[in-house]
Amino acid sequence: MMLKRDMTTKVVHITGDKESDARIYEEAAKILKGGGLVAFPTETVYGLGADAFDEEACKKIYGAKGRPSDNPLIVHIADPHIPENLVSEVPEKAKKLMDSFWPGPLTIILKKRPGVPDAVTGGLDTVAVRCPGHPVAAELLRTSGLCIAAPSANISGRPSPTRGEHVVRDLAGRVDMIIIDDTVDVGLESTITDLSTDVPVILRPGVITPDQIEKCIGRTELDSALVRMTRTGSGDKKEEQDISWTDTAPKAPGMKYRHYAPEGELFVVRGEPGPVLAFVEDAAEEARRKGKKCAVLCRPEHEDIYRADVVFSYGKDAVSAAAGLFDTLRKCDGEGCDVIFAEGLEEEGVGLAVMNRLIKAAGHNIIDV
Ligand code: TXA
Ligand code: MG
Numbered sequence: 001m002m003l004k005r006d007m008t009t010k011v012v013h014i015t016g017d018k019e020s021d022a023r024i025y026e027e028a029a030k031i032l033k034g035g036g037l038v039a040f041p042t043e044t045v046y047g048l049g050a051d052a053f054d055e056e057a058c059k060k061i062y063g064a065k066g067r068p069s070d071n072p073l074i075v076h077i078a079d080p081h082i083p084e085n086l087v088s089e090v091p092e093k094a095k096k097l098m099d100s101f102w103p104g105p106l107t108i109i110l111k112k113r114p115g116v117p118d119a120v121t122g123g124l125d126t127v128a129v130r131c132p133g134h135p136v137a138a139e140l141l142r143t144s145g146l147c148i149a150a151p152s153a154n155i156s157g158r159p160s161p162t163r164g165e166h167v168v169r170d171l172a173g174r175v176d177m178i179i180i181d182d183t184v185d186v187g188l189e190s191t192i193t194d195l196s197t198d199v200p201v202i203l204r205p206g207v208i209t210p211d212q213i214e215k216c217i218g219r220t221e222l223d224s225a226l227v228r229m230t231r232t233g234s235g236d237k238k239e240e241q242d243i244s245w246t247d248t249a250p251k252a253p254g255m256k257y258r259h260y261a262p263e264g265e266l267f268v269v270r271g272e273p274g275p276v277l278a279f280v281e282d283a284a285e286e287a288r289r290k291g292k293k294c295a296v297l298c299r300p301e302h303e304d305i306y307r308a309d310v311v312f313s314y315g316k317d318a319v320s321a322a323a324g325l326f327d328t329l330r331k332c333d334g335e336g337c338d339v340i341f342a343e344g345l346e347e348e349g350v351g352l353a354v355m356n357r358l359i360k361a362a363g364h365n366i367i368d369v
Contacts, residue, residue: 003066003155005173013164014041014136014181021139028177029144032057036176037064039153039167043134044105044186044206045160045326046167047076047150048175053085058119058149064174067156071253072122073149074107074190078141080131086147087127088113093217094195100216103133105186106208109194120149122253126196136181152189153178159260159326159361162187166330187323188353192252193220202226203252205353207322223251229359230347260361262329264295264337268355268362270344271369277302279369280341284308287339295332297342310335314343318350325354329361 012024028038032049035057039048048064050057052075062069075086080102082090087110090098094108112127121127132138141148152160155170164180171178191206193213200220202210214220267283269276280296284306287294296308303313312328314321332340342358345351359366 003174007173007176009168009172009175010177011164011168011172012177012179014179024179025139025143028140028179029146031176032144032146032148035060037061038140039171039175039178040137040140040150041134041164041179041181041184042076042132042137042150043184044132044189045162045184046153046164047074047132047137047148048153048171049076049140049148049150051144052076052120052147052149053115053117055117055119058117061149061151062119064171065151065154065156067151069119070122071151072124072128073120073151074128074130075116075120076137076141076148076150077129077131078138078145082110082129083147085113085115086129087111091195093200096217097193097195097213098131101208101212102131103138104131104208105133105190105206106130107190107192107204109192109196109203111196124253126194128192130190134184136179140179157259157261159262159329160189162323162326166327185323187325187327188357191353194251201251205356207319207350207353209349209352211349225251226352226356229356229364230352260326260329260357261363262337262340262361263333264293264340265365266329266332266340266342266358266362267365267367268342268344268358269367269369273299273302273343275369276343277305279367280343281306283341292338293336295335295337295340297328297340299343299345302343308341310337314345314354318345318354321345321354322350325357 032051080098107128107130109126109128116127153167154161161167162184167178186207191208192204194201203223284294294308295310296306297312300313347355
């Protein structure tokens with residue numbers, strides 16, 4: 001799908017100079033209050049914001065991203081207290097999570113107030129709320145005094161943007177303003193926890209892990225759609241996990257779409273490091289023999305072994321893998337890679353979130369060795 005680029009987009013950089021930064025926040029706030037769209041950094045990924053109580057403005061977000069209209073948006077708030085016009089009640093467990101993790105990369109789903117536009121909730125009776133910790137997001141929320149509805153600031157289906165250049169590439173000509181400050185450090189979208197049900201359910205894993213959530217509020221389930229895509233869920237009988245699994249369709253509407261996809265064909269190869277290395281070495285060799293440009297994403301100890309066209313290391317742990325993942329997937333496109341092999345990581349802790357995004361990016365092209 002070719003998306004039109006017929007708007008003038010103002011691209012601005014946060015520099016640390018108080019006066020010029022203040023002018024940026026003022027101007028962005030004015031645009032948002034006038035029903036416009038502003039992309040801005042958060043600690044997880046860049047978001048594309050509109051006034052959450054302006055239905056027409058929120059509808060524009062779907063147009064700008066080419067996003068399906070049944071995929072609801074996250075409402076961002078300035079302080080770790082949820083405004084009364086957003087949700088009907090804040091249960092005890094939600095308060096505990098807010099106290100522990102806000103401001104930060106956690107989104108909670110609660111029963112909405114009737115005044116929250118359908119364009120935000122996709123017609124659901126719940127709303128997703130997050131208080132971001134990034135100083136630019138926080139300042140924009142404060143200056144505007146608004147609740148800002150914001151999905152990730154990418155064209156729908158593409159990897160989420162973690163650098164200003166990603167946002168410019170996807171959305172220049174399609175939004176009013178892009179605020180750049182490349183200090184987005186988490187690199188994966190927030191953990192989403194649904195607290196609108198009796199037993200809380202994690203709908204999307206992130207750097208705040210299922211263990212951390214359970215420690216805070218007790219028994220929590222993992223959405224069954226997430227379980228099915230893990231090794232445990234795909235029949236590999238590991239030890240019973242602490243978290244219990246639900247058995248319903250994906251509850252976050254956005255989780256059912258193909259996402260994060262690079263242009264080349266991506267394969268995730270799971271298993272013990274040794275066999276994975278052997279498989280990917282052969283597969284990369286084979287791809288190159290066929291004249292395909294090949295990329296490998298791997299553990300740092302394998303970085304010097306592979307002879308692919310491009311080799312990207314995950315860095316020292318799952319947290320660094322998370323921070324670099326979307327940028328790496330976009331770099332594979334930049335290099336014109338036809339085929340990409342990604343070593344699987346342990347599907348636990350932050351690794352669960354990294355694997356969730358990788359498997360979705362691979363369109364479920366998974367090889368278990
Ligand atoms: O870190 C983040 O969460 C980033 C930054 C910008 O805050 N935002 C983000 O938004 O990732 P987005 O739109 O790309 O993902 C929002 C997810 C989608 O999967 C959507 O279906 C789900 O949240 N969601 C939103 N409202 C929901 C609701 N009421 N019930 C269930 N899922 C919901
Ligand atoms: Mg997104």
